[in-house]
Amino acid sequence: MSGNPARVRLQGPDGAQAWVSLQGGQVLSWICAGRERLYLSPHARYAPGQAIRGGVPVIFPQFSDRGPGPRHGFARTQLWTHAGAGRFLLRDDDATRTLWPHRFEAELSAxxxxxxxxxxxxxxxxxHEAFEFGAALHTYLRLDELARAGLIGLGGRRYLDATRHDAPGVQHEAQLSFAGEVDRLYPDAAGGLTLHEDGRRLAIRSDGFPDTVVWNPGERLAADLADLGAGEHRRFVCVEAAAAAAPLRLEPGQRWQGSQTLTVQDPH
Structure with missing residues (x-):
């Protein structure tokens, strides 16, 4: 990865490991049972102020364009501090307050x-003042072939379809398959999901985040994204733990926490 930002390696049991970029406080890689589980674009850009395409971008304080600030907020483009033991911190400064006039501390732990x-x-x-915000863990999950993948756990849920200007819909299928661009926000649908492909299974649980977002750019949009490229959409799907449908509110001194846990359930 040419121009790599500073990274921190996390070591787990049985050879599990992860790499976290200080730029964006972003998990870039998670290797479990000898297999990479996250997708990182081969065309990802590593430069100050540049979002990194792949891994788990931290979305804060705005989800997508649901607000007046930069799309998906600024946390994913800022330099975070490693606080040890898998903890990474971002605090407001003069630069962030020009984009969002509030004092905050964000902490990502892995x-x-x-x-x-x-x-x-x-x-x-x-x-000293209350603020409202949106947030997400924009998780890129690696696949061998998108067409062979399915996501279980959203059957019967209502969603907003961003490919049709947030038109409302209901997912009638028990399993979501992927053909063409998918960009759905499922309000009040959190956790309890399973992504499967060719016998491999990944359980996805979230807590604190009220919503789920599922995204894949499809062939046409992927080809138009300079940091993704033609055909790369086939190698991932994003399943995001999110607070996006409605803003969250914090009074002075208050804290909020949301989490997402990925568990490999591959057959042995």
Whole structure:
């Protein structure tokens, strides 16, 4: 990865490991049972102020364009501090306050188990005024072939379809398959999901985040994204733990926490 930002290696049991970029406080890699479980674009860009395509970008304080600030907020483009033991911190400064005039502390923690990766995002209001925010763990899950993958656990759920200007819909299928661009926000649908492909299974649980977002750019959009490229959409799907449908509110001194845990359930 040319131009790599500073990274921290986390070591877990039975050879599990992860790499976290200080740029964005972003998990870039998670190797479990000898297999890479996250997708990182071969065309990802590593430069100050640049979002890194892949891994687990931290979305804060705005989800997508649901607000007046930069798309998906600024946390994914800022330099975080490693606080040890898998903890990474971002605090407001003059630069962030020009984009969002609030005082805060964000903490990402990543913990490796023998077959799991648990990530938590904590937001604290360190100022004297209440604020509202959106947040997500924008998790890129690696696949061998998108067409052979399915996501179980969202059957019967309502969603907003961003490919049709947030038109409402209901997923009638028990399993979500992927053909063409998918960009769905499922309000009040959190956790209890399973991603499967060719006999491999990944359980996805979230707590604190009220919503789930599922995204894949499809062939046409992927080809137009310079940091992704033609055909790369076939190698991942994003399943995001999110607070996106409605903003969260923190009073001065209050804290919020949301987490996402990925557990490998491959047959042995």
């Amino acid at each position: 913990e490796l188990g023998r077959d799991s990766l648990a990530m938590s995002l904590r937001i604290a209001n360190t100022g």
